[in-house]
Amino acid sequence: MIMIRTIFSLVIWMFTLTIVAQSYEKNLAPKTLDVNYKASPRPDRIILTWSKNDLSTQTVTWRTDTTVTDIEAEIAKVTPDVDFYKNETDYDATSTTFTAIDETVQYHTTTFKNLEPDTYYAYRLKADDYSSEWVQFKTAPKTTDKPFSFIYLGDAQNDLFSLWSRVIRLAYKRAPDAKFMLHAGDMINHSQNNYEWGEWFEAGSFIFKEMPQLTIPGNHEYIKNDEGHKTGITPIYNPQFNFPKNGLAEIGHTNYYMDYLNMRLISLNSNQDLDLQKTWLEDVLKNNTKKWVVVMTHHPVRSPAKGRFNKGVIENWKPLFEKYKVDLVLQGHDHTYGRGNKVNLGYDEKNDYSGTMYVVSVSGRKMYELGNEPWMEAKAENQQSYQIITIDDSILTYKAYTTDDTLFDGFTLTKRKNKDNKVKEIK
Template sequence: MRPFRLLLIFALFGVSYAVHAQNQTYKEPKFHTEWSKPSLYPDRIVLNFGQNPSSEVNVTWRTNTEIKTAYAEIALATAAPRFWKNGKTIQAKTELLDARKVEDAEVMAHYHSAEFIGLLPDTTYAYRVGDGERWSEWFQFRTASDQPDQKFSFLYVGDAQNYILELWSRLIREGFRTAPDARFFVHAGDLINRAHREQEWHEWFTAGGFIHSMIPSFPTPGNHEYRAKNKGEAEAKQRSLSVQWRPQFTLPLNGPKGLEETVYYMDYQDVRVISLDSNRDHEIQAKWLEKILASNPKKWTIITYHHPFFSASSGRDNEELRNLWKPIFDKYRVDLALQGHDHAYARGRVAPGENVLDGVNVKDLTGTVYVVSVSGGKMYNLGEEEEWSDKGGQRDRVAENTQLFQVITVEGNRLKFESYTAIGELYDAFELVKGENDLNQFIELRVNAVPEKNNSNTIPYRD
């Protein structure tokens, strides 16, 4: 068969497929309730760092309530298959989650957690979890270096929230493929859609799979992690944090009293990474934030929270939060703010602040860089640029109708930010260079990225 005839056949098939695809109605998969129930075997295995990631790593997992005693085994990883001979066994703490009367949860499970402490810096460890008979596979992780300027990368994503197993899975897996050496994963809220819903949490853990078990998660709660647990709370217009949140993550307990494991921080080499809960108790957090920033010994400060100071979408302004927290960000020169909530992408920055020294050339210098991103399958339209400029910000790069993940690399005085689409295209990039007096030089790198994506040049989100 001649080449031009082959091309004609392929072209015809392509046209036929395109027409067929446009006429399809999307059908969501259905999951039986048995799918997400706990069993005798460990599942939902997830790592979290402690406050000091060079020596502290925590693991959490789930079983049914028949497993009353559980263990974690850890060893220095080597190329020899019997590395485990030099390991040790730690009895886990076991916590009962009885959510049988919580709408959407309706489950009873045991959550087990173990804290690995006294670890060596910049070292690969292997671990497994189980009850002495039923064990997980061996997983590996690496601790932070004790050399502050050593290069490392981490991943950041906005709202997974909707179509989690269907569509977020490809995004997080592409992120892992792009940055397989990433040291941790920042999740900027709305990990799921309905706070207590067992199926959605099971989708989140299934979508991430072994990634959750090898790359520690650094999650902050979004508004969808809060929901009434029962009719009484609903009638009183009260919302509770997801009943699964605290049992299933083992996070640093260094936040304000009553906000543990939603407001916290860790010091990863020369970066202080902070989680704030933008859903509640804003003034309490403001006082705590001022305290930990005033005593911050680290070169870089990165804060994640859910509701943006500068919105990507129209009608979603968070003025009260911005007026309360942004002056603290400005005062202590927070370098990077990682946000979610708006189901679009926007990246911009603010001026270095009023406390810039006299005689300093502020050209190409920047204050905090703010990013809003979305990783799941639910999309909103972009707002106008005035959403930023009228509030003292400058918007530099946007996207709509696009799933994205971000890779952030820190090495000494340089921080590089890269945003990628779900198929691995470089979508946005910039670099910060730390100079004298903690002022950051801003280097725009988006010239290397693909053209802007918006509703006019992507597959329509709504028919």
């Protein structure tokens, strides 16, 4: 067994302030539990991500309690032979120990490298005398012109196990070969509530182990004081989600970009330092060589919910989306559904059309009242949904489904030389 290299994150000092500033009770588990989500020596909360902008790698992160002293990750190329795992390669792990409210835990992460394209691999995680199952995943294709799909989900946030679980599982059943899944923030309601994070992981279950997940923090991933002001991102977030460190160190690399075949995905943290991210964003857009650009951010540029308006996002980022002709912006926060590419936002702008398509969606239980905004070509309230997006060379196809698995909204974007994308509604 390979000994853990533990990086001790001494964050207990900040939690003296946190517990006072943020309701202690809101971050504790319910008094009556059906499931105990506390850490144990057995690996849990297993999730695939990319910690590098490199499709020949795959990162896996998992949790244990602090009694574990020996861990390793094993990976093997899948073959028809039942004994394929005997040709495994062992990997070391980097571990982080921290305390959040009422529990001290360890998160471990390792990155598998030099993986062959379009190939099935299986991995297993071992901690002392405990092992996970062998989990199988498939690497990205080698050629950039091969069609691929991915899943986009708006805020989960509430009733995660009881109601949100059906949404993520429906999405997986409709697109089991999707290459990754996007979460536009507010995965939970209270940033340090271990029980809520436990429900989120139970709802995602084996999906998180097999399909890479890409997230951004919403406002509910942040700690708040008594006045409701954000004091910092939950210390659970970065150890739990490992993404490329090509964003800003000043905000803990919670913004990043990831290239997948002929698409660049840019993830922005709309909770803080929007002006700093503006410079970074322009550089990432200016140096892009991919055919498609998709942005994911929590707070919407275009708000479908009644009475909402995000001035900072509009002033700092929207001009760059238009300047560099970002194709699609995926958002959350408003707990309604809205989609369109009209520019009119009531903020000294002309009533014309933009080349950028904006979407706001919600996958969880919490709902807000829908506003009557002129930019929306499609809209809905009190409706959970999931979205499947497919890129096939010069055509992007977007489809939104409700929880009875009915197609609710859809469109295609077609690339045109020196022109805005051609938009065609799917009826």
